[in-house]
Amino acid sequence: MSERPPRHDPFGFGWPNVVSVVRIALIPLILWLVVRDTTLARWLAVAIFTVGAASDFLDGYLARRHRMVTATGAWLDPLSDKLFVAVPAVVLSIGGEFPWWASIVIVGREVAV
Secondary structure, three states: OOOOOOOOOHHHOOHHHHHHHHHHHHHHHHHHHHHHOOHHHHHHHHHHHHHHHHHHHHHHHHHHHOOOOOHHHHHHHHHHHHHHHHHHHHHHHHOOOOOHHHHHHHHHHHHHO
């Protein structure tokens, strides 16, 4: 009889890491919606960004709740957080809709942390 992985450990990767990967995967969708530059696309980008930001709480909760702290998660979660904040800020600055100084501060802080 084979031993099945726990329900909270999909693909041997762990739900917290899956949530972090999904957050990274949302970035191109958010950017595409921002570049589309329609009112509906912008609101969808805000909604998806909000869900992605809330998912940061979810992956931390799952990791603590199920004691699933892993080496992969130790670098993947902070990476997804940094990319999720910095990339949209830079793209908005390129489009002239967000001040460059703020993007530089955000990216600088993310790199420093």
